[in-house]
Each structure stands twice: as C-alpha cells, then as structure tokens.
Amino acid sequence: MFTGLSAFPLSPVAEESIDEPAFAGLVSRLHLAGVDSIGALGSTGSYAYLSGEQRKRIAELAVDAAEGTPVLVGIGALRTVDVLRHAEDAQNAGASAVLLAPVSYQPLTDDEVYGLYADVTARLSVPLCVYDNPGTTRFTFSDELHGRIAELPNVASVKIPATPEDQGEARARVRNLRRHVPGHVSLGVSGDSAGAGGLLAGCEAWYSVLGGLWPGVCLRITRAAQRGDADEARRLSGLLTPIWTLFGRYGSVRVVAAIADHMGLTGSLNLPRPLRELAGEERTQVEDAVRTVLPAVEN
Template sequence: MSAFPLTPVGEEDIDEPAFSEIVARLDRAGVDSIGALGSTGSYAYLTREQRRRLAEVAVRAAGRTPVLVGIGGMRTVDVLRHAEDAQAAGASAVLLAPMSYQPLTAQEVYDLYADVTATLSVPLVVYDNPGTTHFTFSDELHARIAALPRVASIKIPATPADPSRARDRVAQLRARIPAHVTIGVSGDPAAAGGLLAGCDTWYSVLGGLWPQVCLALARAAQRGDADGASSISDGLAPLWELFGEFGSLRVVSAIAEQMGLVGSPNLPRPLQGLPGEARRRVDQVVERLAPVLARV
C-alpha cells in the first residue's frame, strides 16, 4: 500500500513542519511506500523550488520508508528538472503523469516517457489518470512505455466494480507488459476489488491520512481474504460517496484539518476547502466511521 499524503499549502507558502509530520505518521504506521507530490500533494500548483524542498522534507521524514516523488510538468524540460531534483533528494522512485494544456498524442506521450527514462537512475511509475490529465492510455501505449528502461509500475484508474470484469481488465493489461512491471490500482473505492483482481499495489489517497485502516484492507486482500477486504471497504462506503461528490482531495483536506494535522486554508487557490454544509457532512461521516477505524 503506497500512501499519498496531502501537501498543506497556505496563502503564502507551504507548511513544511505539518507536511513533515504527516509523512512521519505514515512511516510510523508501516506503510510500504509514500507517494509525495502526487495529485493529493498538489504538485501541479507548486514551483520547482517548492517541489524540491518538499521532496527533501519527505525523504527525511519518511525514515526508511521508500518515497516516490511526482515529477509531472507541462514541458519535458521541466519534467527532467523535477526528476533531477527528486533523485538528488534521495527519492526511491518517481511518478509521472502526462500533463498538458494542448491535448497530447500517443506518440508525444511515449516520447515524454522515453526522454525521461533515458536520464533516470531510479524506477518510474506511470501515472494513468484520465480524470485529471484528460489523456487516455491504450493498452498498446502502456506496452510500449512499459518496455522502456526504469519503468517499474503502472498506476491505473479504478478497476470495474464487477469482480470478473476487474480480473479481466488486470489480466488484459498484464498480458501486454513485461513481467517485472507491476500494476497498481488507484481510486480508493476500487482498492479492494482491484487488489483482489490481481493488482500488486494500491496507490491510496486515504492511506495518506488513515494508514492503519488502509493497511488492514490491503493486507486482507493480499492474503486472499475477499470477505475481510470487502468488509473494510464497504464500511468506508459513506466516505467513498463523499469522494465521488466533492473530490477526494477536498474531503481529505477537510478531515486532515479536523484532525489537527493541518491549518486552514491548506489547498492552493483557486482550489478551496469545502463550504459549511459539505464540511458538516464530512464531520458527520467521520464520526459514523469511528467504529470501523477502531476495529483495525
């Protein structure tokens, strides 16, 4: 289970002490890896210098837990600079989504990954997130990119809810990529189904905030305990509904603030925290989930 922490961004700068403690909590919880500067980490809104500092803070706070650092950018030259900074900070791997303003072609995306992997000395995770990037990978493109040096994993969107279709989806992709390249599911509501369908990893938003319950779900799935994994996920259904309605970033931001982990505001404008009624709903759901969290 790879946990993706929130980056608390204030009006003027980043709350680095709060970010450091959020990362350290994940290390203490025993997560398998930490994904700094992912989408939950608001990397696209930050300057190169801010991202460089945050990579250093994350690696230092993570102790012995491996850290993968997001390196996405609008231009290839910027991605290469972010990759250089992440490696200099001691990142164990990097995470790359194909960001763009103009829509990208499949060849342009392939060339992006080819250019970046040619200079890397650490593994790379391909971030397939069409909801954010508005680029849809084909399995053929995944196969081409997965054959590049240093490509170690593919972070795919949520698998289908139907278990047989989820297994078919994972098997279809796995048949096209090298054996050493792992498949990781994202979209937290699909985590149990994705892991039970054969995904190797869960790249988790909620894991960056509530690592214990997410680890319990992941470990159950890894043991083949479908009932256990599904039971935990079903118990979190009210939260998944909020993720779908408001976006996971805003919901996690509200919970982190409620827990006293971050101050307010903590999202980079123009992003804003949830308004009154939505925030009250989040508070109510967290209160309802207390028994689920207490059981793990």
C-alpha cells in the first residue's frame, strides 16, 4: 500500500463536531476513483486540533467508507502515551497502517525522536509510515536518523518533504536517502507541487493533499510517472500550477477547504478554530483558479 497515490482528505469539522456525512463522502470518492491508499488524519485532516474521541471516530468512518481501500491513519501527538492510544484506536478501527510525525512543543533531539519510534513500533501490529514534516514539527531528520528508524520493526515507508525542483537534484536527494533506508521501506514524496518530480526522481509513492479532493488528475500524474512518461506527468502537474501557487500563499489546508466548499462537498465552516476559512479576495482567487484549472485537467 506504500506505492502509488496516497490521497489525504480534509476532515471537515464544525466547532464542536465532525461533519460525518461530508467526511464519509470525501473518502468514498477516493475509493471509487481507485486511489492506492487513503490517508486519514494527516495534516490536511487536522489531526492535531481534534480530541482523541474525534480522531477515533474519524478512523472508524474512514475505514468504513474506504470499502477495502487501504487506510493510513495519523497518530501524532505531543506525548508518547497519547500516540500509543491513538495507534490502538486506529488498529481497532481496522486501519491498514499508521502515520507518525514527531510532534513536539519542546524541540526534540535525535535520540528522543528515535525513542518515540522505537516505543511505538514495538507495540504495533500494522505497518508505520514515518512522517518527515519539518515545516510543521520544526524537527529535521538526518538521513542517518532515517536509516536507524527504518531498521525498527513495522516501519514500511518514509514520507519526505518536497524534493528539489531541479530533476537532477531531486534524483540525488532520493538516491542519497536510499543509501541509508533499506529497500523494503518505500520512499514517498509530499508537497504536492513536487509530486510528479518526486515520483520521477525515484520515490515509490506520492502522499498528496490535492489527491484527497481531485483524485482523478492526481492518479493520472502518478500513473504517468510510474510508467516513465515524464513529459505527461510534468504537463499535468503544470496545469495545476495555479493551485500549487495558492497552496504556497495560503496553506494547502485552507485552499482545499475552500475548494471543497466551492464544490459542495462540505459545509462552508469546515476548519477547526483558530484556523479560518478563506474569504473575500482570497476566496475569489481560489474560485477563479478552480474555474481555470478544472476544465483543463478533466480533458
């Protein structure tokens, strides 16, 4: 399940509750589109803002709505004891795997991060994907640390930040990391504008935000890259440049929330406070981009 397109849907939430029908609908769309896996409770899924009970419920909803498509559930939390509780809830819900970022308030050391993954993997009965997200966690993995963690039991994939835009540099980045990470552990790229480039550089998976909303075009990019059609993968990704630009400007979760509302897939209030939905000129920019991009990528 750690190859191809892993699509990460929004978790639409009101101030006190999950919009369960909307979330189930988002997950069902991904299953019907044929994505390779579904990532619930990633950063786009707002896991850090939700209570344990809400996270447990979302894991249950995701597995049910996925109808057999493998579901990867985020379990990150500040304390190891809470990570273990989220892991147990995800496994009990029927998750095929879990996703773990080294979330922290106090900056973590390499030994503390290694200890986190050692403690968690020792208690797992499903595979784990290491979530390397320095923009959010403020922790930077070295390749050597990735290698140490990849040797732990149940570690099956590493979700890395965006690869460099230059394709030669991207290949070198993936090649250098692969020297430390054993072959049975897949490498997956995140940062959607780098999805095509990361796959073409040698990553086996694309962990995609937009894939959670527009699985069709993201699958086309993934399949083109998998068959070595670099021109087509880059062409399709290039058509999405207005969306990638807005992701960089406003943050992908806000942009995806606005698109989901615009498409009628969720209600207008779908982000946990203090996050705010885009409004005014910002919202107009998103809607203009959707009207420009969708007809192009659907042809």
